[in-house]
Amino acid sequence: MERDKLFEEMYRVVYEGEIEQAAQVAGRGLAAGLDPLDCLNLGFMPALERVGEEFGKGEKFLPELVAAGEAMQRALAVVQPHLAAARRDRLTLGRVLLGTVEGDIHEIGKRIVGSLLIAAGFEVVDLGVDVSAATFLDRARELRPSIVGLSALLTTTMVRQKEVIDLFRQAGVRAQIIVGGAPVTASWAEEIGADGYAEDGGSAVALARKLAGGTGS
Amino acid sequence: MSGPLPARRPLRRLRPRLALSILGPDGVKSVHEAALEVLGRAGVRFPSARALGILADSGCAVDWERQVARIPPDLAMAAISRAPRRFTLGARDPEDNLDLDGEHCYLSTDGCGIQVYDLQTGSPRRSTGEDVYHSALVADYLDSIAFYWGPTVSAQDVPPAVRPLRELEAAFLGTSKHVQPETIISAQVAEWCVEMALAEVGSAAELRRRPIFSVMQCALDPLGQDGGSLEASLVAAAHGVPTGFMPMPMSCATAPATLAGNLVVATVDALAPLILIQLAHPGAPVFFAAAPTVMDLVTGGYTGGSPEDYLLGGAFNEVCRYYGLPLSMGAMATGAKLPDWQAALDNTLSAIMPVLTGTAMLTGAGLLNGSKIFSYQQLIMDCEIYSVAARVSEGIQVDAETLAVDLICRIGPGGNYLSDPHTLRHLRDIWRPRVIDRSPYDAWERSGRRGAFEAATDLARSILEQHRPRPVEAAVRREWDRILAAAARR
Numbered sequence: 042m043e044r045d046k047l048f049e050e051m052y053r054v055v056y057e058g059e060i061e062q063a064a065q066v067a068g069r070g071l072a073a074g075l076d077p078l079d080c081l082n083l084g085f086m087p088a089l090e091r092v093g094e095e096f097g098k099g100e101k102f103l104p105e106l107v108a109a110g111e112a113m114q115r116a117l118a119v120v121q122p123h124l125a126a127a128r129r130d131r132l133t134l135g136r137v138l139l140g141t142v143e144g145d146i147h148e149i150g151k152r153i154v155g156s157l158l159i160a161a162g163f164e165v166v167d168l169g170v171d172v173s174a175a176t177f178l179d180r181a182r183e184l185r186p187s188i189v190g191l192s193a194l195l196t197t198t199m200v201r202q203k204e205v206i207d208l209f210r211q212a213g214v215r216a217q218i219i220v221g222g223a224p225v226t227a228s229w230a231e232e233i234g235a236d237g238y239a240e241d242g243g244s245a246v247a248l249a250r251k252l253a254g255g256t257g258s
Numbered sequence: 259m260s261g262p263l264p265a266r267r268p269l270r271r272l273r274p275r276l277a278l279s280i281l282g283p284d285g286v287k288s289v290h291e292a293a294l295e296v297l298g299r300a301g302v303r304f305p306s307a308r309a310l311g312i313l314a315d316s317g318c319a320v321d322w323e324r325q326v327a328r329i330p331p332d333l334a335m336a337a338i339s340r341a342p343r344r345f346t347l348g349a350r351d352p353e354d355n356l357d358l359d360g361e362h363c364y365l366s367t368d369g370c371g372i373q374v375y376d377l378q379t380g381s382p383r384r385s386t387g388e389d390v391y392h393s394a395l396v397a398d399y400l401d402s403i404a405f406y407w408g409p410t411v412s413a414q415d416v417p418p419a420v421r422p423l424r425e426l427e428a429a430f431l432g433t434s435k436h437v438q439p440e441t442i443i444s445a446q447v448a449e450w451c452v453e454m455a456l457a458e459v460g461s462a463a464e465l466r467r468r469p470i471f472s473v474m475q476c477a478l479d480p481l482g483q484d485g486g487s488l489e490a491s492l493v494a495a496a497h498g499v500p501t502g503f504m505p506m507p508m509s510c511a512t513a514p515a516t517l518a519g520n521l522v523v524a525t526v527d528a529l530a531p532l533i534l535i536q537l538a539h540p541g542a543p544v545f546f547a548a549a550p551t552v553m554d555l556v557t558g559g560y561t562g563g564s565p566e567d568y569l570l571g572g573a574f575n576e577v578c579r580y581y582g583l584p585l586s587m588g589a590m591a592t593g594a595k596l597p598d599w600q601a602a603l604d605n606t607l608s609a610i611m612p613v614l615t616g617t618a619m620l621t622g623a624g625l626l627n628g629s630k631i632f633s634y635q636q637l638i639m640d641c642e643i644y645s646v647a648a649r650v651s652e653g654i655q656v657d658a659e660t661l662a663v664d665l666i667c668r669i670g671p672g673g674n675y676l677s678d679p680h681t682l683r684h685l686r687d688i689w690r691p692r693v694i695d696r697s698p699y700d701a702w703e704r705s706g707r708r709g710a711f712e713a714a715t716d717l718a719r720s721i722l723e724q725h726r727p728r729p730v731e732a733a734v735r736r737e738w739d740r741i742l743a744a745a746a747r748r
Binding site for chain 2: 102107108110111149152
């Protein structure tokens with residue numbers, strides 16, 4: 042009974058996007074002796090899935106999806122250390138490295154994509170804005186992401202996406218590199234040799250799913 | 259082909275907060291005084307012995323040969339003061355009743371078209387009784403449509419003698435919302451319509467409380483009315499069924515070229531029948547109506563949208579509010595032949611002006627080519643236009659919660675508001691489209707370049723396939739059959 046109440050509460054904090062409460066609720070679950078994996082599978086995850094479904098049906102909206110994703114992230118941060126390493130890996134669809142390219146300080150589009158990827162079950166490392174090609178490469182070597190996402194809002198900075206791709210190819214670092222941002226088009230993505238392009242957050246998730254499936258991670 | 263249809267939502271009861279003034283108090287008063295002067299000096303033609311008798315008995319100077327009554331200002335004002343400022347347009351489903359209270363605004367369908375853009379072929383064809391039912395069915399589903407005006411199209415497969423009754427029956431069967439025909443133009447037809455309504459509501463007292471239909475008449479501008487329409491409205495008024503008269507003065511043709519002069523003609527032609535009804539049945543619910551316009555200077559035809567129309571539409575509302583009477587403003591009804599750029603321009607501006615000047619009824623959505631061709635897609639897209647106008651009319655709320663100073667300071671420079679509780683609390687206040695396309699370019703390309711028109715087509719098909727209105731009881735339908743059979747024998 043107590044157990045069901047806790048799972049319900051976990052479901053609720055993610056479903057309602059109560060970011061500030063998520064960690065505390067996760068902690069309460071663990072303190073009550075619940076299995077960490079059960080917390081995710083029976084508590085938090087179903088809520089995230091339902092928000093995703095309702096978003097697809099036009100019943101929930103982007104901020105709600107982002108809030109649910111962030112609540113999930115807070116809960117995960119508490120629960121994850123209690124999981125065995127092998128089980129931890131199975132929890133994520135893959136690791137995604139995100140950043141806005143050098144010379145460009147636009148953040149919000151990338152942030153939305155990041156939140157949606159988290160909500161979809163990816164692990165996201167956001168390098169922030171004005172990220173140089175060298176930094177992308179260093180962090181990719183360190184974190185071994187399956188996908189690297191390059192954001193640019195300006196026609197003057199989108200050329201930097203090509204720089205990053207070229208650097209990765211020269212260095213022989215394997216990762217699926219995807220590009221996005223207002224001035225970016227499918228033909229630009231093709232021209233610079235990117236592995237994928239998506240025009241909005243929803244299609245970015247679909248793209249990441251496709252690519253992650255391809256790499257078998 | 260079409261997906262599952264979301265449940266029918268309660269109809270939209272728009273309460274505008276923004277208010278636009280075009281004439282200002284002095285301008286309104288000048289139009290009012292001019293109209294009173296014309297009523298007394300030139301008079302108005304009432305081609306009905308019954309109407310002229312009522313006016314003569316009340317103290318009007320009647321020229322029986324010309325059928326013109328001159329109405330003294332005092333008599334006019336006394337009669338106007340008897341008209342109720344607030345009344346109800348009833349509906350088969352009382353949940354759909356409309357309170358005309360001077361604060362709310364309701365959109366209806368347009369009428370009375372003669373063709374339909376067929377939903378399957380996309381080509382225009384002659385309208386039938388089935389189209390009346392189908393247009394009512396779609397109107398019943400759409401939450402922006404508060405009542406069914408028209409019929410939206412004419413039932414041209416039905417013999418003219420019983421056509422208005424068949425159309426009323428089809429409208430009642432298609433929607434549980436209020437029905438306002440513009441085809442009740444003789445005392446006899448009005449009697450039959452009242453009988454049909456009585457069969458549905460059960461008693462004369464209930465019909466007064468909940469008049470499930472009202473009567474819209476056309477005036478014969480300038481300074482004239484139609485005899486049959488007047489007599490039909492007198493019958494309706496006797497039963498407490500609301501009635502209104504719609505002048506459509508056309509500058510250069512049936513009104514002066516100057517817009518202020520047009521407003522004087524509109525005011526006279528809306529006031530004159532209202533005065534008659536109040537003299538005959540004091541306190542009977544009467545609304546104002548108007549669709550003032552200008553003549554197209556090349557064709558001599560109806561413009562179906564022009565800057566002058568938008569100004570007149572707003573200004574006449576101000577005149578109406580001076581009298582405190584509910585107004586039905588003719589809006590939308592674009593002259594465009596297709597649901598295109600011209601249609602959107604006309605219908606947006608002609609809708610938003612009356613909404614911002616406090617109209618009670620907005621008539622109406624869904625017809626093209628100057629109210630001649632019904633388009634399901636245009637009806638749905640007009641609802642979207644109205645929904646935009648509705649949101650604009652709500653204005654901007656300014657208080658501590660909406661200024662959100664604490665929030666702004668908490669988020670600070672460079673942060674974002676995406677997932678903040680304040681955002682989650684208010685995001686649903688933000689207007690959302692139903693058919694407008696906001697998809698990314700590639701998704702749009704992949705969809706086969708689908709836009710609002712295609713989305714509206716799908717929605718119309720889903721409604722016709724899946725929506726079923728509140729049924730009319732079998733006993734009521736039998737009574738309607740009896741009334742229609744009796745009407746056919748006459």
